[in-house]
Amino acid sequence: MDAAESLFSIRGYHGVSLRDIATQAGVQVALTHYHFGSKEDLFGAVIDRRADAHVAGMADALVQARQVAGDQATRRRAIIRAFITPIVDRSMRGGAGWKNYIRLMALVANMPQQEAFISPFRQHFDDVIAAYVEALRALHPEMDEGDVQWGFFFFQAMITHILAESGMLDRQSGGRFSSRDLDAMVERMVDFVGAGFTGLVRVA
Numbered sequence: 001m002d003a004a005e006s007l008f009s010i011r012g013y014h015g016v017s018l019r020d021i022a023t024q025a026g027v028q029v030a031l032t033h034y035h036f037g038s039k040e041d042l043f044g045a046v047i048d049r050r051a052d053a054h055v056a057g058m059a060d061a062l063v064q065a066r067q068v069a070g071d072q073a074t075r076r077r078a079i080i081r082a083f084i085t086p087i088v089d090r091s092m093r094g095g096a097g098w099k100n101y102i103r104l105m106a107l108v109a110n111m112p113q114q115e116a117f118i119s120p121f122r123q124h125f126d127d128v129i130a131a132y133v134e135a136l137r138a139l140h141p142e143m144d145e146g147d148v149q150w151g152f153f154f155f156q157a158m159i160t161h162i163l164a165e166s167g168m169l170d171r172q173s174g175g176r177f178s179s180r181d182l183d184a185m186v187e188r189m190v191d192f193v194g195a196g197f198t199g200l201v202r203v204a
Contacts, residue, residue, distance in 0.1 A: 002097060005046045009104040013043055013111070044120040047108070050101045051124035057086040058128045066135060076197060079135050081190050084159065088182045091163065106163035109156065129156075140197065147200040155193050162189075 003024035022029040036042040065082035169179040
C-alpha cells in the first residue's frame with residue numbers, strides 16, 4: 001500500500017501500473033492482484049486508508065473554529081485557517097506517508113471527473129467540505145449562495161495547486177521563496193482568501 005501511495009502521488013493514476021507497484025514493493029505482481037484485484041481497486045484502497053483520520057481532523061478543526069469569538073472577519077479567518085491547517089500539518093509534519101497522501105489528494109482533485117477515480121474521494125470528503133461551506137454561509141448571510149460556493153471552490157483550487165508543489169513559486173521568485181514552505185503559506189492564504197470572500201459581497 002505504501003508503494004502504491006508513493007507512486008500514485010508522483011505519477012498519478014494513469015502513470016502507474018500494478019507491475020510498477022509490485023516492483024516498488026518488492027513483491028510479485030500476482031500477489032498485488034490477489035490482495036487488491038484491479039489497479040482501480042488498489043487506488044480506492046489507498047484513498048480509503050487515511051481518509052477517516054484526515055476527515056476527523058478537518059471536522060475537529062471546524063468545531064473549534066466555530067467556537068472562536070469576535071467580529072465577522074475574525075471568525076471567517078478562523079474557518080479558513082481550520083480548513084488549511086490540518087492539511088498543512090499532515091503534509092509538513094506527518095511523515096513521508098502523509099505527505100504522499102496529501103499530494104495524492106491534490107492530484108485527485110484535479111483529475112477529470114471520472115467516477116472510478118473521484119468516487120472514493122467524494123465518499124469520504126464531500127460531507128466535511130459541505131460543512132465548511134455551510135459554516136461560511138452561516139457567517140455571511142448577506143452573501144448570495146452562489147458567491148459562497150464559488151468562493152470556496154476558488155479556495156480549494158488554490159490549495160490543490162499549492163499542494164502539488166510544482167516549484168512555480170521557486171522559479172517565479174528566482175529561488176527566494178519555496179513552494180514547499182507550506183507553513184509560510186498559511187497566514188498569507190488566510191488573508192488572501194478572507195479578502196476574496198469580502199470582495200464577493202455584492203452591494204445592493
